[in-house]
Amino acid sequence: MLEPAADTYSAWWRISSERWHASFGGNTPAEIIAGFTDALLLPAPVAEPDVWPTLQAAGWTYERDERGNESARHPDSVTTMERRATLTSDYFSWTAEVALPTGLGGHQRLWHAYFDDRTPRHLLAAFATALTDPAPVPRGHYDVPHSHMVTQVERGTQREQLAAAHDARLKAIRAAARKARRSSAPTTRPALAPATETAAAVARGR
Incomplete structure (x- = not known):
């Protein structure tokens, strides 16, 4: 959990541009979320x-x-992704x-x-990739809600490994951000200084 006792029906995290927006529950x-945000630093593909x-x-x-409504459901019937019209x-x-089903015909989000x-679409595809990633994730032993639905493996103290992985991730993100800024920076040629312009004119006159 990102925060304690998060409201499952509110949007805690919002990302938006002039054309679109996204939000995530607490x-x-x-x-x-990182799978989605990391894709923001990558150039958009030619074909979505x-x-x-x-x-x-x-x-x-x-x-x-x-009607064109689309949906995909995980085999456990607990996780879904949909594209629907109102x-x-x-x-x-x-x-x-x-x-989770409540047993009374309803669901607990x-x-x-x-x-x-x-x-x-490349951002949505990145989200879907992160959503289906089978790689294990680090969690505290008692920080896993509905622990009966997951497989937990004891691995002992991993502070050094987690800190190193976090540092590596931050360095990769900063490098990607610098690369994105360089690729989007204008490539205009700087104007000649007055003295340089005069010298160039004299040289042409010769």
């Missing part, structure tokens, strides 16, 4: 990727209805959600994410 795993094949390759079931318009939006339909 219990959204940090690794999944399709999100659904990533989920299908991980064993999720995919459905599309006659009931009153054809405007689409994306949602991802982890919710654990965390969720929301994306405007104008969100670049």
Whole structure:
């Protein structure tokens, strides 16, 4: 959990541009948010990727209805990702959600994410990749909600390893940010100083 006692129905983390926005609930795993934010530093691909094949390759079931609504569901039926139109318009939006059945026909939401339909597809694809990543993540022994649904492995003290991994991640992000700034910086030629311009004119006159 990113914060204690996070409200599962509120947007704790928001990312937006002039054209699109995304939000994440407080219990959204940090690794999944990082998968999305890391992709912000990468150049957009020439062709936008399709999100659904990533989920299908991980064993999720995919459905599309006659209105164009699309959804994918994890085999455990707890995690879903959807692109749906509202009931009153054809405007689409994306949602991802982890919710447990209550046994009374309802569901208890654990965390969720929301994306405007104008969100670049390579960012959504990065989110889907992080969502389906099978790599284990470090958590405190008693910091895992609904621990019966996960496999926990005792690995002892890992402070040094975690600190080193965190430092490496920060260095990689800073390097990517510097590269992105350099690639987007204007490449205009600096104007000649007056003295230089005069010297150049004299040289041409000769």
